[in-house]
């Protein structure tokens with residue numbers, strides 16, 4: 001059982017969620033505004049925040065940011081319409097655990113909740129390396145990537161891994177560790193995006209009892225825990241200036257000093273960092289220290305976006321189908337050509353993470369052995385058609401049909417699939433709407 005705060009302004013949907021999750025033994029608190037959520041997380045304890053993305057008085061991500069400022073590391077799941085996926089992807093950079101697209105599929109929701117609660121338990125502890133869930137890809141760009149990884153892994157150089165959200169930066173960091181001389185020592189991953197300023201220093205360097213309000217016991221810092229091994233700092237650009245100074249000192253002098261202590265503890269740690277944005281820009285703007293940047297950037301690895309990986313996309317699709325079949329006890333053997341074309345033409349702003357989520361959902365919604373396009377989010381189709389349409393063809397009829405299809409699909413989403421409302425908005429009668437939906441294969 002988990003204590004879950006749900007922030008959702010659509011009260012009917014919120015009550016549905018509440019009923020469903022209560023039945024699954026969770027304790028639910030419902031709120032409809034960002035302001036109310038602020039108050040609640042300041043005064044009550046929750047195990048999970050389930051936040052709608054768009055709200056009348058703000059966006060769910062503000063609650064995520066507020067929880068981090070309060071020093072809380074509760075997992076956060078953002079609920080979003082597919083049109084907002086790009087923005088939801090950004091919320092992952094701010095420390096959201098995951099996002100789920102509406103309309104929410106109940107089994108998918110339970111799966112994401114379960115994952116986020118178990119991840120919380122194992123957060124920042126030594127990660128068990130399991131290779132079976134990962135593949136490398138066979139494109140030229142993947143070959144180059146692994147050539148670089150193989151080259152730098154055995155050295156003790158500090159590495160910056162740069163890449164869009166969800167491109168597999170943590171996996172790359174773990175591979176570097178596994179191929180290094182430190183492989184038998186700990187690999188510790190720290191998500192700097194989810195740590196407040198105060199927490200970050202104590203998490204990295206530890207503290208002694210009484211060092212600050214709330215420091216009830218001595219706590220070992222992760223530098224000490226990772227001694228002899230590798231420390232992976234994800235979203236390193238989020239560290240405050242003061243913590244950056246402490247980090248630089250730890251790297252230069254190879255000693256750390258827990259908060260509130262005068263003791264110097266020697267440490268031997270290899271640092272791998274990851275960032276979504278170009279740290280050299282943050283450096284030029286003064287948000288990231290130049291000396292630290294150069295100390296961290298002894299070698300840079302650029303992770304390619306999924307859309308740039310050519311034939312790897314298909315390999316990853318098949319790989320994630322196999323994993324989802326195993327995890328969800330399904331038996332999907334192939335995908336219809338329409339579904340495949342959609343998967344191959346979409347631009348995947350959330351990269352491997354988004355692909356893995358979309359495939360998991362597709363497999364979940366496929367009881368038989370062939371996955372159909374109906375198991376993919378409607379909005380993915382809209383997004384692909386919007387990409388392809390401009391300037392793609394000079395066939396006026398095809399363009400008109402495409403526009404009509406997109407408009408119908410978008411309107412249906414807007415009115416939550418209420419056909420009467422959609423027909424009214426489109427200024428056609430219901431019968432015509434049904435006929436067009438059938439013609440265009442819109443569910």
Ligand SMILES: Nc1ncnc2c1ncn2[C@@H]1O[C@H](COP(=O)(O)OP(=O)(O)OP(=O)(O)O)[C@@H](O)[C@H]1O
Pocket residue numbers: 092093133134135136163164165166167168169170171172234274276352353356
């Ligand atoms: N080579 C791979 N093979 C299979 N799955 C992968 C691979 N690399 C990453 N993934 C999957 O993609 C998802 C995102 O990976 P990861 O967390 O490493 O990305 P990231 O770039 O660190 O993300 P973020 O920028 O949000 O921190 C995870 O679910 C991971 O399991």
